[in-house]
Amino acid sequence: xxxxxxxxxxxxxxxxxxxxxxxxxxxxxxxxxxxxxxxxxxxxxxxxxxxxxxxxxxxxxxxxxxxxxxxxxxxxxxxxxxxxxxxxxxxxxxxxxxxxxxxxxxxxxxxxxxxxxxxxxxxxxxxxxxxxxxxxxxxxxxxxxxxxxxxxxxxxxxxxxxxxxxxxxxxxxxxxxxxxxxxxxxxxxxxxxxxxxxxxxxxxxxxxxxxxxxxxxxxxxxxxxxxxxxxxxxxxxxxxxxxxxxxxxxxxxxxxxxxxxxxxxxxxxxxxxxxxxxxxxxxxxxxxxxxxxxxxxxxxxxxxxxxxxxxxxxxxxxxxxxxxxxxxxxxxxxxxxxxxxxxxxxxxxxxxxxxxxxxxxxxxxxxxxxxxxxxxxxxxxxxxxxxxxxxxxxxxxxxxxxxxxxxxxxxxx
Amino acid sequence: xxxxxxxxxxxxxxxxxxxxxxxxxxxxxxxxxxxxxxxxxxxxxxxxxxxxxxxxxxxxxxxxxxxxxxxxxxxxxxxxxxxxxxxxxxxxxxxxxxxxxxxxxxxxxxxxxxxxxxxxxxxxxxxxxxxxxxxxxxxxxxxxxxxxxxxxxxxxxxxxxxxxxxxxxxxxxxxxxxxxxxxxxxxxxxxxxxxxxxxxxxxxxxxxxxxxxxxxxxxxxxxxxxxxxxxxxxxxxxxxxxxxxxxxxxxxxxxxxxxxxxxxxxxxxxxxxxxxxxxxxxxxxxxxxxxxxxxxxxxxxxxxxxxxxxxxxxxxxxxxxxxxxxxxxxxxxxxxxxxxxxx
Numbered sequence: 224x225x226x227x228x229x230x231x232x233x234x235x236x237x238x239x240x241x242x243x244x245x246x247x248x249x250x251x252x253x254x255x256x257x258x259x260x261x262x263x264x265x266x267x268x269x270x271x272x273x274x275x276x277x278x279x280x281x282x283x284x285x286x287x288x289x290x291x292x293x294x295x296x297x298x299x300x301x302x303x304x305x306x307x308x309x310x311x312x313x314x315x316x317x318x319x320x321x322x323x324x325x326x327x328x329x330x331x332x333x334x335x336x337x338x339x340x341x342x343x344x345x346x347x348x349x350x351x352x353x354x355x356x357x358x359x360x361x362x363x364x365x366x367x368x369x370x371x372x373x374x375x376x377x378x379x380x381x382x383x384x385x386x387x388x389x390x391x392x393x394x395x396x397x398x399x400x401x402x403x404x405x406x407x408x409x410x411x412x413x414x415x416x417x418x419x420x421x422x423x424x425x426x427x428x429x430x431x432x433x434x435x436x437x438x439x440x441x442x443x444x445x446x447x448x449x450x451x452x453x454x455x456x457x458x459x460x461x462x463x464x465x466x467x468x469x470x471x472x473x474x475x476x477x478x479x480x481x482x483x484x485x486x487x488x489x490x491x492x493x494x495x496x497x498x499x500x501x502x503x504x505x506x507x508x509x510x511x512x513x514x515x516x517x518x519x520x521x522x523x524x525x526x527x528x529x530x531x532x533x534x535x536x537x538x539x540x541x542x543x544x545x546x547x548x549x550x551x552x553x554x555x556x557x558x559x560x561x562x563x564x565x566x567x568x569x570x571x572x573x574x575x576x577x578x579x580x581x582x583x584x585x586x587x588x589x590x591x592x593x594x595x596x597x598x599x600x601x602x603x604x605x606x607x608x609x610x611x612x613x614x615x616x617x618x619x620x621x622x623x624x625x626x627x628x629x630x631x632x633x634x635x636x
Numbered sequence: 637x638x639x640x641x642x643x644x645x646x647x648x649x650x651x652x653x654x655x656x657x658x659x660x661x662x663x664x665x666x667x668x669x670x671x672x673x674x675x676x677x678x679x680x681x682x683x684x685x686x687x688x689x690x691x692x693x694x695x696x697x698x699x700x701x702x703x704x705x706x707x708x709x710x711x712x713x714x715x716x717x718x719x720x721x722x723x724x725x726x727x728x729x730x731x732x733x734x735x736x737x738x739x740x741x742x743x744x745x746x747x748x749x750x751x752x753x754x755x756x757x758x759x760x761x762x763x764x765x766x767x768x769x770x771x772x773x774x775x776x777x778x779x780x781x782x783x784x785x786x787x788x789x790x791x792x793x794x795x796x797x798x799x800x801x802x803x804x805x806x807x808x809x810x811x812x813x814x815x816x817x818x819x820x821x822x823x824x825x826x827x828x829x830x831x832x833x834x835x836x837x838x839x840x841x842x843x844x845x846x847x848x849x850x851x852x853x854x855x856x857x858x859x860x861x862x863x864x865x866x867x868x869x870x871x872x873x874x875x876x877x878x879x880x881x882x883x884x885x886x887x888x889x890x891x892x893x894x895x896x897x898x899x900x901x902x903x904x905x906x907x908x909x910x911x912x913x914x915x916x917x918x919x920x921x922x923x924x925x926x927x928x929x930x931x932x933x934x935x936x937x938x939x940x941x942x943x944x945x946x947x948x949x950x951x952x953x954x955x956x957x958x959x960x961x962x963x964x965x966x967x968x969x970x971x972x973x974x975x976x977x978x979x
Contacts, residue, residue, distance in 0.1 A: 292940070292941070293937075293938060293943075296943075313684070314940065314941060315941065317941050318941050318942065320693060320694065320696065321675070321694040321696060321699070322696060322700070323696030323697060323700055342684075342685045343685065344683070345682075345683070345684045346681075346682060346683040346684075346688075347680060347681075347682045347693060348678075348680035348681065348682070348693070349681070355684060355685050358685060358686075398830070406921055406923065406924070407923040407924045408923055409940065412940075430679050430692055431692070432677070432692070456815065456833065456836075457831060457833040457836035457837075458814075458815065458833040458834075458835035458836040460836075460924035460925070461835045461920075461921040461922070461924065463921070521685075521686050523684060523685050523686075563685055580686070585686070586684060586685075586686040586687075588691070589682060589684070589691060590691060590692060590693075591675070591692070591693060591694045591941075593940075593941070594939060594940030594941025594942055595939070595940070595941070595942060597940045598935070598939050598940050602749065602935075605923075605924040605925075606747060609838070609924070609925075611743070611747075612747065620747065623720050623727070624720065624721065624749070626720075627719045627720040627721045628721065628939075628942075628944055628947065630671065630719070631671045631672065631712075631716065631719075631944050631946050631947055632671075632672050632675075632942050632944065633671065633672035633673050633674045633675045633699075633709075633710070634675055634677075636674060
């Protein structure tokens, strides 16, 4: 038994060693590259790409964790920072900027960023603070066969979605044709943000941290969330984005507001359900409230380089990341994400995100206090959907909850 | 034991307790009195893949200067304790001054985050503790009566709920009660109600969480009571049998009195544990229908972007105060028994 254990351990070590990618020449003299990143397909591709730069003078490690948001601020505050590269998105870059933890990249871009396109640069006050490499958003996934059977046209607006859901239910095709990620926590807040953006309202009073959702658009957004929920299974408040995807793949859902980042795994060749994959159409996020913009927030994934590290490590990190997002990566992995990289030809999985972006959807606000609002939304909307509060009271409560935390965070006085 | 010997004997553990328990509690209490500095905001243009906008951003340099001058933040006194996320004094004042009756008051107070968390925490505490103790006691009696050969396996099986990591245990049951899971689907068939979703209604969610709590807490009571049963005086039991006492009468008049002190101990530990209920809420994705003091702390520390240390610290201090209040009656009882014996 002991021998067997020993053998399997050494086998595991061997596989680990064998698993590291072949060394590539990234032009790095020396240095240490330490990546902190969220954990999904496209970010794995990027981290693996950076690891190809490892050799005896260059060390590359990557920590891919869905808890990266909790780690990044303390890990980049210490000097020298625990990680040299922070892979971030619109929302998670805010705390790094608040704490002045990332360095301006303009010099490095001038030297090593020949392949970058202007729209990849995330600039604040003229300085480039991060490089984006892909776009993401929630958008409509629908089942063509079910809509055809119910005799409805593909929905363009959320009002159409309601009508189509009613038709599907009335014809007895599916008892609960819709699904949404309505679990309090991150998801429920994001659903509100998507619809509210589509309604055309602003979240905050211009130039201040004062909340501005307590209006007609806020009420309509909540009402639409509730109207949609009547076509979802009774336990819809426990669904997060992944469970929604599982229910969709199980063939139980006709339409959902899913993520572009998993479109490839739903319709791609490895899809667990070939029938669902064959009938799935990806479309722009629906409009709402008579508006003309797609009701979704646009996201980018990108990376920033820590401030509290040596220039040598910063250069090495930048070069390794440039290698990880070089144009060939987009050609080799066209289906993992809608890349923003030069020369990317969108594959079938990117259609939804691109249609949503072309539908003039707005980006998720990169504001420092947006996270506090997101939490307040997630905590207060559940009661409204369950029917124990009306819309007006819910908006008042969101306002009060947000104000309490914004005061504590030093954004409001 | 001489005082001197006792001092040296207790010193290491006293030091550890001071360092790892007392000091953190003090630091948390201090933290709860502070909030973050006012952020210095600037409006600048920010650009990305989706265009440019004029946005407000934190002026990091100026804000960091403030932070370096006073690392703890701004002194806020008990302000955090009284705000809406905690005791909500002002909100409760408004509710009491202006309402349409008792159920309106209860409903509106329940909508405040701390009171909602407290409601579930207390319900969980006071239902799970006695019921899990009762179940544990019954299992102990049952196992004690088994023949020697199958006692070992029976003990092992009874301990399983405690051995399984709480989060894993709750996840497994969560999947089983799903409408596609083995329990959920069978219940739907049994009641001929395709709309019976255990995860959907607040009441059913509470029932599931509390049943889970009993399931996972019973083994602890079982272990302690089982050990206690081994020490029940055999001769008293035998003489009771000679006197013609039934099994129930033996349990009622011999077994229960002799293990009653253990029950106090178990109740103490379980009350403390259950007051900090956390894992099942996460495991059962029950955030929409139940929250507890611990899950409120978790949320403050695990926010989207910002961690609200002051808020989390205030809830922690309130939790400690809650535990002290809960334990006071039990402690007083123990103290009385102790002094009675000393006399």
